[in-house]
Amino acid sequence: KKYSVCILENRIFFLFTVTPVGFIGLGNMGTPMAKNLLRNGYPVIATDVFPESCKELQDTGAQVVDSPADVAEKADRIITMLPSSPNVIEVYTGPNGILKKVKKGTLLIDSSTIDPAVSREMAVAAEKMGAVFMDAPVSGGVGAASMAKLTFMVGGVEEEYNAAQELLTCMGANVVYCGQVGTGQAAKICNNMLLAIGMIGTAETMNLGIRLGLDPKLLAKILNMSSGRCWSSDTYNPVPGVMEGVPSANNYQGGFGTTLMAKDLGLAQNTATNTKTPIPLGSLAHQIYRVMCSRGYANKDFSSVFQFLREEEGQ
Amino acid sequence: KKYSVCILENRIFFLFTVTPVGFIGLGNMGTPMAKNLLRNGYPVIATDVFPESCKELQDTGAQVVDSPADVAEKADRIITMLPSSPNVIEVYTGPNGILKKVKKGTLLIDSSTIDPAVSREMAVAAEKMGAVFMDAPVSGGVGAASMAKLTFMVGGVEEEYNAAQELLTCMGANVVYCGQVGTGQAAKICNNMLLAIGMIGTAETMNLGIRLGLDPKLLAKILNMSSGRCWSSDTYNPVPGVMEGVPSANNYQGGFGTTLMAKDLGLAQNTATNTKTPIPLGSLAHQIYRVMCSRGYANKDFSSVFQFLREEEGQ
Amino acid sequence: KKYSVCILENRIFFLFTVTPVGFIGLGNMGTPMAKNLLRNGYPVIATDVFPESCKELQDTGAQVVDSPADVAEKADRIITMLPSSPNVIEVYTGPNGILKKVKKGTLLIDSSTIDPAVSREMAVAAEKMGAVFMDAPVSGGVGAASMAKLTFMVGGVEEEYNAAQELLTCMGANVVYCGQVGTGQAAKICNNMLLAIGMIGTAETMNLGIRLGLDPKLLAKILNMSSGRCWSSDTYNPVPGVMEGVPSANNYQGGFGTTLMAKDLGLAQNTATNTKTPIPLGSLAHQIYRVMCSRGYANKDFSSVFQFLREEEGQ
Amino acid sequence: KKYSVCILENRIFFLFTVTPVGFIGLGNMGTPMAKNLLRNGYPVIATDVFPESCKELQDTGAQVVDSPADVAEKADRIITMLPSSPNVIEVYTGPNGILKKVKKGTLLIDSSTIDPAVSREMAVAAEKMGAVFMDAPVSGGVGAASMAKLTFMVGGVEEEYNAAQELLTCMGANVVYCGQVGTGQAAKICNNMLLAIGMIGTAETMNLGIRLGLDPKLLAKILNMSSGRCWSSDTYNPVPGVMEGVPSANNYQGGFGTTLMAKDLGLAQNTATNTKTPIPLGSLAHQIYRVMCSRGYANKDFSSVFQFLREEEGQ
Structure with a gap:
């Protein structure tokens, strides 16, 4: 986390400029995961296809927007947690998908459990837009998600791993780097x-x-x-x-x-x-x-x- | 182990009468197992269908006899270690088998890995002759057998378990009582x-x-x-x-x-x-x-x- | 079928001496099979462990006796139709089994579906008593048994196959010789x-x-x-x-x-x-x-x- | 086949206007299939990713063009015979694919063996361009292909089945209509x-x-x-x-x-x-x-x- 230092009445203050984190997919797993980001001081900008799923997180302090594209407009780090491959394809490459408005340099972390071939496709599509896609599926259920005890298995370019790890450690107890894109899923x-x-x-x-x-x-x-x-x-x-x-x-x-x-x-x-x-x-x-x-x-x-x-x- | 007490020049001596232990089946596993009995001070009376297999044990101090029946005549605790069910049936109930000359009260321990149904048949046949049969197959290979590190899984009447354990601990590191006859195999x-x-x-x-x-x-x-x-x-x-x-x-x-x-x-x-x-x-x-x-x-x-x-x- | 010739009032009579056929096992399959033997003119001597199972066949003209041994005393061709291997072992080698009183030269045909190894054991035991054992399991269900439409797959010494076939064709539409004992089961x-x-x-x-x-x-x-x-x-x-x-x-x-x-x-x-x-x-x-x-x-x-x-x- | 009638020197001539048939995929199966179309009097416009595969068919009288799109420009009935799903996707929807230049009303018949889900995707894509896609995988090998003895299992809209059947009967002995698109593959x-x-x-x-x-x-x-x-x-x-x-x-x-x-x-x-x-x-x-x-x-x-x-x- 980047910060500025400020001395005030002889006391040193560290001022963090925390950019918001996007979160897409607020199901049984996604909601407690996003809450743990909030708990760690990250502003969260979230969305889900079911508006009622957003209510709980909104009450906890997240900003809710209409679509994945809207999330991408406002956040340069986005986590997705979706049920299956078609949902991931839709959320990333659909008409209101992330890639429609993604900013250059955005870090995209997909924690869904899907086919590694789809992860690789998403990575290629993201790269075309100047963004970086990593797969980071979890092991551990709803309980582990609530207690930030998940294990993340991460695939993607190694240079971006530290940036991903910063966010994932807020939600999990173990974060393991597995290799190129798709190896987390593997x-x-x-x-x-x-x-x-x-x-x-x-x-x-x-x-x-x-x-x-x-x-x-x-x-x-x-x-x-x-x-x-x-x-x-x-x-x-x-x-x-x-x-x-x-x-x-x-x-x-x-x-x-x-x-x-x-x-x-x-x-x-x-x-x-x-x-x-x-x-x-x-x-x-x-x-x-x-x-x-x-x-x-x-x-x-x-x-x-x-x-x-x-x-x-x-x- | 039974013993007599004897006082000699104001010192108490415990005189153990160690009865010999029979051992049938001197293959890759049986030979090091029998040697460990010898090492622990038990006289061993042994036999095997292949005379050459007996040589090594004889050199280590065991007495070699001609047949399982001959072993049964001289020992009231007998261990068998054989390749498969038909060998066990032959060694126990064959024309020169143990049960032909077994003494009442003899403890028979079979460490072969065989069908538990055959173990139960042998137990019934032994009981008819007044003897007790237990199954005690091992886990661990030739190395564990040499170093007395085998695990024995023992099935049979609980009252006889202690007597079996005395011998098995000479040959293994773990002896587990599993229940009635056949449960060791199970x-x-x-x-x-x-x-x-x-x-x-x-x-x-x-x-x-x-x-x-x-x-x-x-x-x-x-x-x-x-x-x-x-x-x-x-x-x-x-x-x-x-x-x-x-x-x-x-x-x-x-x-x-x-x-x-x-x-x-x-x-x-x-x-x-x-x-x-x-x-x-x-x-x-x-x-x-x-x-x-x-x-x-x-x-x-x-x-x-x-x-x-x-x-x-x-x- | 052997016969004598007799001329009486200028007409030739062929006098068949039909020796009775034993039948053991009067279940859903055995009863209609035995009835078909009766229909073809063979006297039947039958038994079953359940006395009530014998009633139906007795009413159709069969003689019912107490045990397999009793059947063996009176018949020199015996068919068995039993549920599983242990029943076959009991009926042939048990204390009141066929082999206790079997006559030399008796033909024993087992139509039960069992392990071919048990068929071979029974054949060896029968041979010791001078009898011949063949396995002849059937394909086809109760309907085929009633209508004499079963298929018999027969294993045993080839010289006895014709004798077996004579009886089996009364109960089935196809009789196939498969080879040595056990191959019918196979x-x-x-x-x-x-x-x-x-x-x-x-x-x-x-x-x-x-x-x-x-x-x-x-x-x-x-x-x-x-x-x-x-x-x-x-x-x-x-x-x-x-x-x-x-x-x-x-x-x-x-x-x-x-x-x-x-x-x-x-x-x-x-x-x-x-x-x-x-x-x-x-x-x-x-x-x-x-x-x-x-x-x-x-x-x-x-x-x-x-x-x-x-x-x-x-x- | 549509025809015109013409009377010349008192003899009636039927003038068939046979429109050419496109054929894409000239492997072990495709080449003999396309030859059978030629034998039945259909002009064939063909292509394959490997130029050398086109040679044999060209010598038999087919016109060879550069790409599936080129075939689609010239033929309103096209048959494809390709190794697997990715090839089919490429040939239909790729940058030089059929659908880039397909004419309205074109009949597309895919005889490849692929995932029925891909067949359905192709049918949807074809419909958007005003064309009709049917799946018609074959059973029978290279021999059957040469002798026009293949069996075709056809899926697609029923109204177009007759048009497909006309072509398929030139290459096979059996043509079976299975139902909606994908059922041929199924x-x-x-x-x-x-x-x-x-x-x-x-x-x-x-x-x-x-x-x-x-x-x-x-x-x-x-x-x-x-x-x-x-x-x-x-x-x-x-x-x-x-x-x-x-x-x-x-x-x-x-x-x-x-x-x-x-x-x-x-x-x-x-x-x-x-x-x-x-x-x-x-x-x-x-x-x-x-x-x-x-x-x-x-x-x-x-x-x-x-x-x-x-x-x-x-x-």
Whole structure:
């Protein structure tokens, strides 16, 4: 942050000139993220396609404008947090999109989880307008967003990383530089694919062990001290009764929904297909979450795959 | 250990009567395990179908006899370490098997990795002769066996667990009681199934990330601080150059062979089929290791699945 | 059939000495099969573990006895039709089993669908008693059994095939000799594995096509004139409204139940695991039918996989 | 075809005014297709990105121009036959693309196999220029293209189907109308997905049967008279020695390459992901062909999956 120094009655004052930050996409994640920018003293200029979504942030002190183009007119650092690739394309390159009025030198940070190929397209389009685009998807849910505990995985030109980091550290606990544009998305997608595989694997394994006569808590303990250990077994165990404070202890409410996991696995599948990379377990994990979505598990936490695979009572 | 007390010249002597321990199966694992019993002061009476396998142990001080039945005649605690279910059935119930001459009250500990259903059959057969059978498969390879660092997962009647533990602690660092007969096998099989899933998942994920432009070391670091973390990503990474001292750093030599993993996954599949438990990822992992066995990876470490899935040079 | 000739009042009479045929296992399949033997003039000596199952056949003219051993005492040709491997082992080698009282030269034909390894074991046990064992599993359901339209796939020594064929043609329209003992089972298992793969594949394909805007009848027509054609697409289409007279036209009632298909796929998986044969799609088909069994599809026809995979209404 | 009538020396002449047909994409498939148009009396105006590809067609009588835009200037019926979606997008909407100079009322027929979503995009773009776009992918290879034996699956507005059919019947034996734009692609993709599943399933089944002791010819015969029957088992059997005149009889030369099948399965995967349709076997089939591409099978016929899954000699 740039500042001027001023001496007044023998006391030194640092006067910061903070330029406003634009924020587009005020959903469950975007709103608490933008609030954390406000909390850190950044003026925020925001917009969302749903006017009602803007109300909460406006009450907290943000200035609300009509369109992404209007944001771009007033801010030279803009963060976007949108549901999927088509929304990102619209917000950046649509008729009222950012790029219609973006100023030269503007820093554009997209925290949506989308196809890395779209991130690269946006970067090219931004560069044509003299702006810089970075992808910075997050890991961590609504709770982490509220407590500024998100992890950001950042892709883009390295020279701009410091500028991005300044803003992202207001909203997250970890900011990791991953490489060129799109690698932030790549890291996010890779992590979530391995997460899904580990979760389904843990659910299958726990279910098999229980049916073979093992106590679930004991089995979890054995796995966690052995080579079967993974995040899903030791931190987010899908079997009710094994751990407290996780969705499986609360009928799979809250957490990371099956629909969202299916969406991320769809992205993993797309990038793998496009790069001709074989991902047999990743593909099957995708299909399992897809079937779960159509069998009533869409809104449950993704650890409910344990319940899905378990033999029904009375069969 | 039972002992007599004896007072001699005003000093108390505890005289231990150490009865010999039988050991059947002197392969790569059995021989160092039996040596550790000898090191701990237990006389060992041993046998193996291959006479040459007995030589090494005989030189270390064990008494070698002709058959399992002969071992059973002389020892009332017997450990077996055999390649697969049919060998266990033969050694226990065959014409020269243990149960032909077993003494009442003998403790039989089987450290082979086999189908838990066979363990339960052996326990029933042993009980008919007045003996007690426990399953105690190990995790850890030849190195762990030599250094007495194995983990034993023990199933059987709880009253006999202490007696088993006395012997097993001579050969391993961890001894875990899992429940009734067969649950030791169950725990072992469950762990290895989740291990296989995690390994293939890690290999797919690392390969995908690399093809999307991520540096493998950086990707491993990101996964290991996130929810994608698992033993295969943080302790035994399958990508050459990411970690030292693992098989991937040594052209997949040593470690845990693909054939052995395929065998354990076959056991997992059998128990799942018999208990009607769905294991979609476990089944696919089994099939992948089965294909690898037939495509030249039989004797490489199981982390070579990374190499198997990777695009060939020049394609 | 052997006969004597007799001339009486200038007319030639052929006197057939028809020895009775034993039949063990009077379930949904066994009862109509045994009735067809009676219809063809064979005296039948039958038994079943459930006395009430014997009543219907007794009323049709069969002699009912107490145990398989009793059947073996009176008949030198015996057919067994049982639910699974353990039943076959019990009926042949149990304390009141066939082999306890079997006569030398008796022909034993097992029409149960079981593991070919068990068929081979039974053949060895029978041979020790001087009897001949053949496996002859059937394809076709209860309807085909009633109308003597079953297909028999027969494994066993070729010299005895004619003798077996004489009986089997009374109960079936096709009798195919497959080779040594166990190959009848192998053929049955192979066919049903490919059937399951084709059915799930057809269900996926039809569902995808419908969601892409194709009319299901038109899509079926295109597939059936192209390389996607299979029995499940052209004879037993799983999509309601495409064909008449199939389970999909009747809410998946009747037909071949999901539980039975899961059982046959379990056998396929076991034989593949034991012979180290990779069957990736066969394994996944097994897992899908296994999940369906635990999600309420156990008693529906196996073509209900279309319903299982379809997006739920309102999603 | 429109014509004028003319009477000359008492004989009636029908004077056809055949307007030229544009053809873009002169690869292995496009060249013989365009030749068949010439053979049927249609003047052809053609282009291709590789000038050398145009030579052969030019020698046969076609007029070669520089770009798709040039074709569009001179022809009001244009057929495109291109390798993949990006090529189609370029040829239609690129700087020298068809739509730059297309005349109102032009009929555009795309025979490439691409994502149906791209077909729909092209149709929208064409409509804006007053032209009509139809998708008409083919089944059948280079041989069928030469002999005008292709099957066309056509999607687009029904009123224009007759006009398309007139041209397509010059190049194919079957022309099937599938529905709105994109359904031609959908039908093609669906057929090939089921084909891939049936082929891998047949390969697995034949391999399993052989390892269980069945003669491959006999097993094929049994499957083909039973419910396991499919095009891959009865028309294109993947096991050498079972059938003549198929790629398996010729070391998997010729036929339909593994790379092409992997491409079509990638399209199936994309459309399934986009429409949230679960395709578990289709996904796994895709992954298997993807692995095969990277293990040396890229240029073999897709029935070589039998060889890929088979146990290697000497293992």
